[in-house]
Amino acid sequence: MRILLLRPESDDPSPIDQALGARLSGRVSAGIVATEDVFQRDDSGDLARKLALWQDQISAVIGATNVPESTHLGELAAKSNLLCFVANNNTIVWQGRRQLFHIGLPTSQTTAAVAALIAKTNRRRILLLHDRTEFQSRVASTMEIALKSRGMDTRVEPASTEESVPFAGGWKPDLIYVIFSSEPRALRITQTVRNTALDIPLLFGRSLLRESFLTSLGNQPGECWFVDMFHRNGSQTPAQRKFFQAMAASGVTLPTANHAFGWDGMAHCVAALNAARGDPSCAIDYLESGVTLEGASGACVFSRDNHNGRFEPGPHTITRWHRQKLEDV
Numbered sequence: 001m002r003i004l005l006l007r008p009e010s011d012d013p014s015p016i017d018q019a020l021g022a023r024l025s026g027r028v029s030a031g032i033v034a035t036e037d038v039f040q041r042d043d044s045g046d047l048a049r050k051l052a053l054w055q056d057q058i059s060a061v062i063g064a065t066n067v068p069e070s071t072h073l074g075e076l077a078a079k080s081n082l083l084c085f086v087a088n089n090n091t092i093v094w095q096g097r098r099q100l101f102h103i104g105l106p107t108s109q110t111t112a113a114v115a116a117l118i119a120k121t122n123r124r125r126i127l128l129l130h131d132r133t134e135f136q137s138r139v140a141s142t143m144e145i146a147l148k149s150r151g152m153d154t155r156v157e158p159a160s161t162e163e164s165v166p167f168a169g170g171w172k173p174d175l176i177y178v179i180f181s182s183e184p185r186a187l188r189i190t191q192t193v194r195n196t197a198l199d200i201p202l203l204f205g206r207s208l209l210r211e212s213f214l215t216s217l218g219n220q221p222g223e224c225w226f227v228d229m230f231h232r233n234g235s236q237t238p239a240q241r242k243f244f245q246a247m248a249a250s251g252v253t254l255p256t257a258n259h260a261f262g263w264d265g266m267a268h269c270v271a272a273l274n275a276a277r278g279d280p281s282c283a284i285d286y287l288e289s290g291v292t293l294e295g296a297s298g299a300c301v302f303s304r305d306n307h308n309g310r311f312e313p314g315p316h317t318i319t320r321w322h323r324q325k326l327e328d329v
Helices: 013-027 044-054 067-080 105-119 134-149 183-196 213-217 238-249 257-275 280-287
Strands: 004-010 034-042 060-063 083-087 100-102 126-130 153-158 175-179 202-204 226-227 292-294 298-301 317-322 325-328
Touching: 004 013, 004 257, 004 298, 013 034, 013 238, 034 044, 044 067, 060 067, 060 153, 060 257, 067 083, 067 100, 083 183, 083 257, 100 317, 105 134, 105 317, 126 134, 175 183, 175 213, 183 202, 183 213, 183 280, 238 257, 238 292, 257 280
Parallel strands: 004 034, 004 060, 060 083, 083 100, 126 153, 126 175, 175 202, 202 226
Antiparallel strands: 226 317, 292 298, 317 325
């Protein structure tokens, strides 16, 4: 059985990490041949052309793709009756297509889990600084609701890299959550905050927990925390240990969430095809049967009504970057 891995031609670390995770997962899967191809970023026509070149030779496709690309890939997979896995948690990706499964951790579940973890640190005044994009504004709004539901004094500010951080009326936060996905913008916000307050921990989203961002932080003073899905000094599940061992064997010292989503997308796809003896339609029936699929990014239980498969908050942790090492908060 052959599975196609498609990713955009880009230096964006997210699809690169996803593709690597999927590639390594495919290598340890018996009876599977994983083939990789690239298309021009944000070019739906090129994506369609590349898939068309392979569709008579494959049973499934894995997309290391963004939301619009994943949505289009799902449409193409449905027309060709190919099993398709992507990572994106955005609900507009699925659109009810039986061939498409998306395994990202939904924003509502992530924010609920992060709010519970923050509560355990006894921080009560939280400032949310968010990028002015639609997605990050929505994350900040959902995070605000989750924090306030736990009785925390929470304030939300759209942030600019050119502005100072406002502490209005003498109010000073115990924690600042920097809700940015862009690495350069997050670094500029970090410097802006540190010009005002050195003693307040900064919390970053899991999309920034990658080697390039940590290197850019350098010896940045102050506490830097990250939303994470792994315990970096132990307490890993068997699925996570297998994943970490494969990453380490390939020279990856800092496995990321994107590595895990790529790894799990391939692993779940392989499990379904093996159970269905290579028939994509039967593989879909298998996935929708309620079987529990354990992965590095947590468990998925799909159904006909839910192709995201996430019913619990998932493996969320908060990790601290301290003295050039990661450790649990």
